[in-house]
Amino acid sequence: MHTNSNEMTAGRETMNPDPRMQNRAPPADALKGLRLLIVDDQDDMRYLLLRVLKRYGAEVKEANSVQSALVMLASFDPNVIISDISMPAETGYDFVRKLRKNIEADKSKEEKIPAIALTSHSDPIDKKKALDEGFQVHIAKPVNYQQLVEIVSVLATLDGDAVEHGVDPSQLPPVPLKH
Template identity: 40%
Template sequence: MQVLFVDDEADAREFITTVLEQHGILVTAVNSVAEALEVLERSRPDVIISDIRMPDEDGYALIRKVKALEAEKGWQIPTAALTAYLAEDRAKAIKAGFQSHLHKLAEPTELVAMVAQLAGRG
């Protein structure tokens, strides 16, 4: 299983990558929407996880671009919003097009379970 993880914080990228890789999940971690789109030009991950609040372009900009790319290529990639903000509106993330939403302080087992569910392997 392959996951594309987008987060501007290096510590978050390292932690999430480690958690997922410990469960046999291949992770491509990038720090911006632009880098994520470059990866999507070359490959199609099973799941995309994105931080919501990032400088320049945020997770909402990413989901809009992913949905446009899906329409163009005939893909459907499950996506999850991951945020450090307790007040982040889960309903807003789901309405924007994310299939799932999780807080960064969630237990690692919750993260792995969410990825497996999104990939249809849960």
């Protein structure tokens, strides 16, 4: 199946973006009060995401590996996680599987944490795998930061049931695919 470069993947389906969203900037406080965790082995990517997300008011922690992210989660309870897929030692898939397993085992955690796969892997099979592994949204790099901010703000409002059973793509702002 050929995917149009103006489509997005979220939840369990692909949809066309809303052209009205193309040049709309989120409000400066769009992420105020949200706690976010970035998991990426690339220093420059973590730095860019950190700057953008903090500019919109989020409290942001960063981890350069799956292991350091899991350790960080013992003392930091994020509203949303943004994770790369390709990392040395363990992948973003490994991370989200361990995250879901740890949350299932910890009965004090009432809700699942929404997770965004932010990756250079943009083939349809990669998108399907990210969603099947437990990510709620797959975004191909390079990312439109304004759209990322909007997606984070929507994911942060989801309850645990919505996270577990998939995100309704109509709730999310459009994310153009890169090919």
